Amino acid sequence: MCPKIQPRRRGLRATVWSLVTVLVVAAGLTGAVLRQNSYDMDVRRVSIRHGGHTLNGVLAAPKDGRERHGLVVYVHGDGPIDATHDDGYKPMWEANAKAGYASLSWDKPGVAGAPGDWLDQSMDDRANEAAAAIAWARARPDIDRDRIGLWGASQAGWVLPKVAAKTPVSFVIAVSPAINWLQQGRYNLLAELRADGASAARTKAEIAKSDHTRQLLARHATFEEYVTAMGGDANGMTVDRWGFISKNYTADATQDLPALRGVPVLLTLAGHDINVDTADTERGYRKALDAGGALTVKRYPDAAHSLLKRSIEQSDLKTTLTALFAPRSLFADGFLDDQRQFLEGLGRDGNATP
Structure with a gap:
């Protein structure tokens, strides 16, 4: 008899079962992640020629057996965004x-x-890019050229x-858009200061700095002049970003919005938006498009x-x-369902059904 061997065997058995449990849990979590991040659509990479270079694109098509589909063309917000927005667009x-x-x-x-x-892009450059993508899509046999938005x-x-x-579009889904670049910037500045609990003195100083920056932009100041004016502290600004702002700070959708008259538009607005004054945006859209x-x-x-x-976003x-x-x-x-229902409510010609 070897009674001293039994505890070792029990210890080994416990270790093995612990390892098995960990592997089962890990496999289950991996399976859950894979299931939740699998989407009922066919996703493929595509190339779009524009302005002498190539746009690296992604086309996600329904798996419903139809030969042709309508198309939603995505126009990104600010920042270095890839085609899937780090998979955030997929839902x-x-x-x-x-x-x-x-x-x-x-x-x-x-x-x-x-x-x-x-x-290096202006808002007009970005619009030309999107128009080129629409032209590319209209030439495809699997896209219904009359239902592109x-x-x-x-x-x-x-x-x-x-x-x-x-170029004609059949619909527009506008998510948290602003009307005027400078007004939006001031709104965002004040909203962030309020969120930080900034003192009156700090708020006054930040507004003065913002006003000075606007003056620099208005006289087409260089990045070096901006840094000097800020006391040598670029505060995260880069020469490329300064160039981008200089190209676009006069952007105002007021004069362009009438181009959307008669086009079905879904305007989606957030209740806690510190970037965009949603009340101002809604007024601007209603003034231009309600008629x-x-x-x-x-x-x-x-x-x-x-x-x-x-x-969720706060953490x-x-x-x-x-x-x-x-x-x-x-x-x-309701956000995803509302967009789906909006698209379902469009007629075969892309117009909203009564």
């Missing part, structure tokens, strides 16, 4: 697919290996109506500027975990 693309629409997006110039530099977020608010002025009767406004009280749930950990295990739940309640 929306799936909602579009359920409505029978494909989705088209592309890497911004200079992003994910794409040629060019998005900071736009989706655009934030900074895209200055691009969407410019595109509509260049045509094709404007639909949806507000999401629990949403932040990105239309993600504010309670990096919550955002990461939700993106992994329930990416469709990132967005404000």
Whole structure:
């Protein structure tokens, strides 16, 4: 008899079962992540020629067996955004697919290996880019050329109506767009100061700094002049970013919005938007488009500027975990369904049904 061997065997057995349990849990979590990040659509890379170079795009099409689909062309907001917005667009693309629409997006110039530099672009450049993508899509046999529209977020608010002025579009989905660049910037500055609990003295100093920056932009100051004026502290500003702002700081959608008259427009606005004055945006859109009767406004009280749930967006950990295990739940309640229903409500010719 060897009684001393039994405890070792029991210890080994416990270790093995612990390892098995960990592997089973890990496999289950991996499976859950894979299931939640699998979407009912066909996603493929595409190339679009524009201005002597190539736009690296992604086309996400429904798996419904139809030969032709309508198309939602995505126009990014500010920043270095790739075609899928780090997969953040995919829940929306799936909602579009359920409505029978494909989705088209592309890497911004200079992003994910794409040629060019998005900071060299004006809003007109961006509109020309989107118009070229629409022309490319109209030539495809799998796209219904009479049902092509736009989706655009934030900074895209200055691009969407410019595109509509260049080429016919069947609809527009505008997500948290601003009207006037300078007004939006001032609104954002004050909102962030309030959120930080800034003192009256700090608020006054920040406004004075902002006013000085506007004066520099108005006289076409160089980046070096800006840095000198700020006391040598660029405060995160780069020469390329300064150039981008100098090209675009006069952007104002007021004169361009009439190009959307008669076009079905879904305007989606967040209840907790510190980037854009949503009340001002709604007034601007209603003034320009209400007469045509094709404007639909949806507000999401629990949403932040990105239309993600504010309670999730405020925490990096919550955002990461939700993106992994329930990416469709990132967005404000009703946001995805409202976009799907809007598309479903469009007629075969792209016009809103009565």
